Amino acid sequence: MAVVAGAVAGGATTYLIGDGGSDPATTAVTSAPESESQARLPLQDAIASVDGAVVQVQTPGGLGSGVVVRPRGLIITNNHVVEGAAGDQVLVITADKRRVPATIAARNPAKDLAVLKPKGSVGEGIELASEPDGALRPGDQVFAIGSPFGLQGTVTVGVVSAVNRPGDSGGVRMIQTDAPINPGNSGGGLFDLRGRLVGVPTSINSPVPGNVGIGFAVPANQVRIELENVK
Numbered sequence: 001m002a003v004v005a006g007a008v009a010g011g012a013t014t015y016l017i018g019d020g021g022s023d024p025a026t027t028a029v030t031s032a033p034e035s036e037s038q039a040r041l042p043l044q045d046a047i048a049s050v051d052g053a054v055v056q057v058q059t060p061g062g063l064g065s066g067v068v069v070r071p072r073g074l075i076i077t078n079n080h081v082v083e084g085a086a087g088d089q090v091l092v093i094t095a096d097k098r099r100v101p102a103t104i105a106a107r108n109p110a111k112d113l114a115v116l117k118p119k120g121s122v123g124e125g126i127e128l129a130s131e132p133d134g135a136l137r138p139g140d141q142v143f144a145i146g147s148p149f150g151l152q153g154t155v156t157v158g159v160v161s162a163v164n165r166p167g168d169s170g171g172v173r174m175i176q177t178d179a180p181i182n183p184g185n186s187g188g189g190l191f192d193l194r195g196r197l198v199g200v201p202t203s204i205n206s207p208v209p210g211n212v213g214i215g216f217a218v219p220a221n222q223v224r225i226e227l228e229n230v231k
Contacts, residue, residue: 038127040193047143047155049195053126054145054188056093056152057102057116059085065146065188066092066116067197068125069223074230075102075116076223077187078202079109082116094122095153105230111172112202113218113226114187126189127196132221133163134198136175144179144201144215146188156180158213165216174216175199181215190217197223 041049053068057077064081068074075092082090082104090102100122106115129135136142143157158179165176177190181201190199199217206212 038194038196041195043141043143043157043193046191046193046195047145050126050189050191050197051145051153051155052095052123054095054153055122056147056150057081057187058091058093059089061085063147063150064184064186067187067189067200068118068122069128069197069227070125072227072230073118073122073125074105074227075118075122076197076200076227077114077116078200078218079107079112079114080202081187082107082114083109090116092116092118092122093152098122106226108226111218111222111226113200113222115226115230117230128224128227129192129194129196129198129220132219133175134192134196134220136160136163136192136198138162140192142177142179142190142192142198144177144181144185144188144190144217146185146201148180148182148184150184154185156185161214163219172218172222174202175219177215177217178213179215180211180213182211185215196220199223 055066057066066075066077087104092100092102100120102116102118105117140160156179161176164173185201201217203216205214
């Protein structure tokens with residue numbers, strides 16, 4: 001079920017694309033030069049390089065998505081995906097359908113991020129973009145992978161509409177994309193054509209609880225901070 005987080009101009013409503021909600025805190029994101037250390041891949045190859053790292057996250061309150069990140073194999077997701085769940089009430093479903101319990105290692109409601117520690121093997125994970133905003137520019141192609149409406153491993157493709165976009169109530173600066181984002185994509189991955197995680201989809205702006213091409217993702221620099229804070 002989509003949850004109303006706040007109203008925006010023009011009658012549209014911001015929906016968190018999972019269970020629960022948060023009030024983001026302001027964090028500036030600065031632009032960084034584009035890295036050429038990793039070549040862009042054809043879209044199909046980029047998808048194949050990352051899809052095994054995207055998991056479904058289940059709690060007693062619902063489900064969302066998560067991404068396994070190198071080098072520690074921790075899982076990043078949204079706080080609202082695990083909101084209300086006890087530390088031992090999280091189950092991760094891997095891309096190859098293995099069921100692995102996980103504990104909640106960290107929560108940050110202000111950024112709508114949470115970190116999970118799996119209690120079994122979930123794979124090595126993928127690379128997190130090193131630049132604050134993934135070196136993204138409007139028009140860059142990106143794709144999202146998650147479990148919209150429970151359909152695990154769903155891929156949607158679009159472009160970056162804007163970077164450094166203020167979140168709800170002037171909160172965390174977001175990546176805006178027109179890649180279709182729907183309930184269940186929460187906590188999954190937004191990826192570039194280098195096969196890197198550049199953001200974590202968290203909300204949509206829509207007059208109805210579904211995608212109309214305006215989705216928002218927490219950028220890579222905020223994800224990195226949360227992962228590094230886990231001991």
